Amino acid sequence: MGSSCGFSLGDIVRLLLLFGGVTGLYFPQKEYSETVYIGQPAGSPILQVHAMLDSNSERPHFYLCGRRQLYSSWFHMDIPTGVLYLNKTLEETDLSSLQQNPWPPKKLSLQVIALNGFTKRSQCVTERSAHITLDFVNGTMPQCAQTDMKELCFPYRDTSNPHITENRFPGALRQMRRLTRINVCTNYTISYTVESDTPGPFAVNENTTELVVTAPLDREESECYRLLMVCTVRTDTRITKVETSLDVFVDDEDDNAPYVNGTDTADVVISFNRTKGGTFGTLFVFDRDLTTIFPRDRSHNRYVETLLSNDAWIKETFDIKGNFNERRVAHRGIRESVHDYQLVLKRNLYVTENRSVYLDYLVNDTTYPGLEGTVLLHFNVTILPVHINFANITHTFTLSRKASVYAKVGRICVENCLLFDGFGVTYQLEVPDKNISADLMSCYAAISITQAEEGTWGLLYVNDSEALSKPECQELQYLVVAQEGHTQLEATTQIHIVLDGEALKASQESQQFLSCAENRQRGECESALGLGATAGRCQWRQGTGKDSICDAVESKDRSICPQDCTREAVIGGHERGLTGFGIKACHGTCYCFADKCFCEKADIEEVICDEMCKTIIATALLLSFIVSILLSSYFIHRYHKNTPKPPIASAEMTFRRPAQAYPRNFPANNLRRGSQESIETDTFKIPEDPKWEFPRKNLVLGKTLGEGEFGKVVKATAFRLKGKAGYTTVAVKMLKENASHSELRDLLSEFTLLKQVNHPHVIKMYGACSQDGPLYLIVEYAKYGSLRNFLRESRKVGPSYMGRDANRNSSYLENPDDRALTMGDLISFAWQISRGMQYLAEMKIVTLGGNPYPGIAPERLFNLLKTGYRMERPENCSEEMYNLMLRCWKQESDKRPTFSDISKELEKMMVKSRDYLDLAASTPADALLYDDALSEEDTPLVDCNNAPLPRTLPSTWIENKLYGRISHAFTRF
Structure with a gap:
């Protein structure tokens, strides 16, 4: 940071234009502290304070102010430099005099002010002064050997971070050396450097060891500079570096004009929300300066807003509400101000109001010194009328004849009623035909309507339960008239109430309807007739109460639902309702009387299942247990029956062939080599x-x-x-x-x-x-x-072995169930299978070593086969063989041929045609296609000089015993 101190001509001109006529020194650091020792010689420097300039013509003069007489002769401030000196050498008696004063012992507080000129009488102004704290130590100054390097380099207890106002003149803001240690370790050479992640105009004057800001700062570029002060101490033998961090904050001033980022016009439509205080539309005004409350001596944004309209109706109806907050700019993190302005209704609007108005709103930043400190906002307001009508012509409700007084039938509402704000609608019931008999007219007294508290719904309820039981009262039809309060706009609809069920018996009609909330037990509750019960009798609500809202019907009589409407004290653990009335939740059972409610657990649990009930439940559980055991046994038996049996161990020993029987050979022209592109799993x-x-x-x-x-x-x-x-x-x-x-x-x-x-x-x-x-x-x-190795190893069981047991094997073909299947039978039959299946199981025998599905990945091939795709007929495959292959590839297992059918058809093919293809030139050269180098000469499938081997397959008994077992073992790979 080797920047030189000073200004360019452009900087001076800009600052003079911006701050012409404004003067005011300020302290970048408000707090200073240092220690003073006994015996410290008079004339020793203690510390140095600094003041920043508002203009280049200012010259700061520093004065101690508000000094007590006792200490006035101990210190003095050098007026031009701001260095605090000792006037006398302190003695122990001076410290004892400090202890006799009411102020904190061994601690002295001083205040210093900076003025632009000389004065004979300095008065302290708290906002413009700096505070100095001196700690007295009853001891002598430490010598060089006992002094820490950090004490030599940096001020004592330096916890105050400096603040610099943006766009001001540069200058010194802090003394880096500790002046009380300047005469300690005189043979040391001390120098400073400044490091920072964010480039900034900071440097250390090598002559005065002061930290200097070399150019004006801009808060909109950086709010804080995080500096790393590096002190280098050189001696004759070593170099030591000491570091400390320092944050320099940049204070804001109004040097940016407000602006609109996007649009300055808001289109507002007022329809259902017509209430006083309703807000509409939002326009934003941005300012790169901050609008927080600064100290009184600092300029800050002061916005003045004006509604530019002479229309009395607009001034009476609308107002603009402004708020501001701070946000950080995304790409730099610098704070800026955001003002939002919303249109506010000053009164309720009538539903018939229908007009369009245009409002202009002027926002003025009065402290911005330029000519562009204003922003003009526009609100285009359209007020639409509200139509009062019903969405449906007819509404139908069903009501039980057993319903008690205050039972709720339903609710009715005009179209968009839930959106209404600022006006209400009242509902009334009318009889459509008044020219009816008195008996029929009495039926219409059964139902009444009341207004919901929010003024949007009409609640239908039972007003006279006796009318419901009259036989002449079958169906009730009413007209509902909805009327807006101010303009008297009306809308009508028809409601149709169907009476369902039978009326209460005469003995029950004589009973008095009481509050359902008084019943503590479930049995008592469900047998009692209660107010507001839609079915006449009370309903027991397990685990929950009502909706915690005391509506217009329930408020007519608190006995209907005191859990929602009670205002009396509640005894027991509970939680109050949403409106402060009623009970939202309680511990145990909630029941209420006229004066209070109770929430408590029942002492005696009510019996809800008698002996007959318990017998039925026990019988049902026993039957379910027996059925589950039978089903489990059935499925277990079925599973074991269908599970294929594993091959016996002796068969494995018999079928295995010594590894040296068929040596492995590789052609010289097709040696398998290691891959040249060896991989690492980690990559x-x-x-x-x-x-x-x-x-x-x-x-x-x-x-x-x-x-x-x-x-x-x-x-x-x-x-x-x-x-x-x-x-x-x-x-x-x-x-x-x-x-x-x-x-x-x-x-x-x-x-x-x-x-x-x-x-x-x-x-x-x-x-x-x-x-x-x-x-x-x-x-x-x-x-x-593998299946292939298992079959090939079984080749060692040759015809000689089969011949020895031929007579024995054929002795039971006519009566297969007379004797058990022996190990010899298995070996003999396995040899025949291995000879026959070699023709079928040998891979790529028809395609001559080629891939049967070239270019198709295995995972894709599986999905293709599931959709019905099959390989086309190879060139060297006969139609009979290809048809057999297609049948074996059938999706449904019952449509595939059995092994015996396949064997018969293959015999027919071999007898019908003895043309053989010369495979000598087409045999694949890669011997790694097989596990051994077995050739056709070793175990010929068909002897070309003699007739084909006769088919000596066992009868159905052996096929049933063997095919399901061995074929399953051969194909499960």
């Missing part, structure tokens, strides 16, 4: 699916089950899988360490596909670990491995 973000995400910490990996094109499969145990307690054995699919991005995409594609597929013959996926580590797919564990 490939996989979106989390909360439904399938499984905690990685609950998964324990085990041995590797095998490796394939995607990667490897590991046996693992999962804790609390799908909410199941304990551990579950699962298989985990994961990528190899050298996997590429394409393989990761393939694994993600498989993950997406398995989320959509849920079929008992497809390996089930339980979840995945996709976050904070490599991608793991948790799938169902199949202990016999």
Whole structure:
């Protein structure tokens, strides 16, 4: 911050124009403090005060004011510089004299003023003076070795932040050195620098060590400068830096004109809200200056507003209300003033008032020195008349003949009545035909109407309950007349009241209608006839009371609903209603009498279920329990019956083939190499699916089950899988360490596909670990491995074994139920299945190694298959074979052929045609398509030199026993 002190010519001219004729020195800092020691020599400087200038012609003169005689000879103020000096060397006796005074001991307060010129008599003005506090210490000044570096660099207890008025002349605002320590550590060299996040015109005068503002400040650019004062102390042996923070605040003055940001015109439509004090339309006036209340000696915004209209009706009807608040500008955070002006009605408007007026409103910033301190606002006001009419011509209500006096029938309201404000509507009932008999006329005394307190609704209620029981009173028709209060505008509608049910019996009519609130027990309440009951008898309200509003009907007699209308004391825990009357909530049962209400819990619980009721409930519970046990047993039995049985352990041992039986060979021209684009899981973000995400910490990996094109499969145990307690054995699919991005995409594609597929013959996926580590797919564990390997391992059971048991196996074909299925039967039949299914299960046998659905992602293929899409017939596939394939792909399982049907049709195809395609040139070269390098010469499916193998499949008994079990195990992958 090496800016030089001074002004440019443009700055001086601008300030003179802006503040010409205005003078006034001010203190940027109001509070100063320092310590004074015994034995401190006379003439020692204590501290220095500063004053900022209003004009370049001002020269500050500093004076101590309001001094007590006892201390007047101890200190003096240097008038030109503002430095406070000691006049004498303080002694211990001086301190003892301080303790004899009523002021705080060992503490002295002084006040200093700054004037633009010399004076012989200085009087303190609180608003224009600075306060000095001196603490006396009964001890000597610390030596250099005992002095902290911060005491050498910065003033004592410097807690007062300076305030500088914007647009004023620059100058010194603070002394950085502590003058009482200026003669301590004289061999030290002290210098200062200023650092700030926000560039500002601040620097330290190297000669006087004063903090100086080098240019005028603008509050609209920055309200506060956060400075970091760095003091560098150099000695012969080391350099030490001490830092302290200092906030310099910029005070505001009126140097910006008000403005309108957007529009200066408001279109106001007055319709239903016509009440006195109603506000309409809002216009905003912005000012970059603040409009808060400053000290009296500081100029601030003073807005004067004027309604520019000579129309007496406008002045009598409208007024403008203005408010202001502060907001911060979004991009800089600087505060500014926002004034909002609203149109206010000074009186209620009649509903027939219909006119348009235009109001101009002048806003004047009287303290702005320029010529643009005014803003003109416009209000275009349209007053619309209000029409009094009903939305419906006829209103129908249903009323029970048992209804008691003050029972509510309904309410009626003119159109838009809920929006009315400033005027009201009254309602009256009239008989449409007055030329009727006296008996019929007495029927119309049954219903009356009253006005709601808010003046918008008309409430219909029962006025004479005896008229409801008369047989000649069947249906009641009235005319409702609605009338506006001031203009007497009217509207009529017809109401139709249908009397429903039977009237009260003669014995009940003689009973007196009492207040329902007096009944404390439920039985008593529901058997009593009560005032305001729509069905004649009282209703017990469990857990809630009325609406906490005492309406016009309930206020006619407080016995109708004292819970809403009582003004008497309430005994017990309760909460008062919304209007201060009634009871909103209470603890226990609420019941009321004429003088007071009670809220308390009942001492004796009322019996609500007798012995017969309890017997019926117990019988129903017992029957429900028996039915639930029977249903549970049925579904459990059905589940076990339909659950496929796992293969027996001995079959697994028999079918397995030694790994060295078929060595693995890879062609030299198609070696599998590691990926050149090895990936890091941390750099490939996989979106989390909360439904399938499984905690990685609950998964324990085990041995590797095998490796394939995607990667490897590991046996693992999962804790609390799908909410199941304990551990579950699962298989985990994961990528190899050298996997590429394409393989990761393939694994993600498989993950997406398995989320959509849920079929008992497809390996089930339980979840995945996709976050904070490599991608793991948790799938169902199949202990016999893949279907293809299981079938191929069964090839070791050859014809010789089958021949040995041929006679034995055929001995029960005619009577399959005479003997049990043995292990030999299973092995013999499994060998035949493995030889026959190799032709069908070998992948890509028809497409010659090509993808049967090229260009279609697996997850998309699943949805296509669900919609009925099927692969087109390959070029090398016969029509018979393709038709068989389409039948096997049927959506409905009952339309698919069975294994025996497939076997018969395949035999017919092989007998019908013996043309074989030369696959030598079309065989895929990639040996990794299979788990071993088994060729057709090793296990030929069909001997071309001899007739096809005869079909020696077992009878229906073996098919039923075996197909459902083995086919399920073979296809569940």
